[in-house]
Amino acid sequence: MADTQKHQSFFEDVYAVTRLIPKGRVTSYGAIARYLGTGKSSRMVGWAMNNAGSQKPKVPAHRVVNRNGLLTGKHNFGHPDMMKQLLEKEGIKVVKDKVKNFDKLYWDPMKELGLD
DNA sequence: TGGGTGACCATAG
DNA sequence: ACTATGGCCACCC
Numbered sequence: 808m809a810d811t812q813k814h815q816s817f818f819e820d821v822y823a824v825t826r827l828i829p830k831g832r833v834t835s836y837g838a839i840a841r842y843l844g845t846g847k848s849s850r851m852v853g854w855a856m857n858n859a860g861s862q863k864p865k866v867p868a869h870r871v872v873n874r875n876g877l878l879t880g881k882h883n884f885g886h887p888d889m890m891k892q893l894l895e896k897e898g899i900k901v902v903k904d905k906v907k908n909f910d911k912l913y914w915d916p917m918k919e920l921g922l923d
Numbered sequence: 924t925g926g927g928t929g930a931c932c933a934t935a936g
Numbered sequence: 937a938c939t940a941t942g943g944c945c946a947c948c949c
């Protein structure tokens with residue numbers, strides 16, 4: 808249907824979902840990847856986040872962690888403690904680069920946005 | 924065109 | 937606990 812611009816980059820989709828993450832919540836790369844499509848791999852999500860810093864609309868990449876709740880990409884925010892501070896600023900406790908109450912703070916797009 | 928890369932995930936020892 | 941390895945696949949030379 809009049810899709811003059813349907814073929815957006817895979818990154819754009821990742822950013823879109825990432826921006827939907829509520830404040831004070833976190834999700835995993837794999838969750839986003841599955842939400843976008845079964846064929847998508849978690850690596851692509853994380854990699855997209857690398858470019859998120861270049862995006863004009865700010866992407867809460869700090870709300871995206873790995874399956875263990877570990878701040879794997881903290882080193883990519885320019886400063887190793889940047890990601891941690893951003894999370895703590897939203898009320899998320901981070902200890903040893905790991906999110907506290909990860910199970911409770913976990914926000915699954917599949918579950919919240921609805922299964923596809 | 925093709926190879927390298929990556930903020931993951933799972934498994935193995 | 938840790939390291940190693942394979943698979944994954946969109947993006948950038």
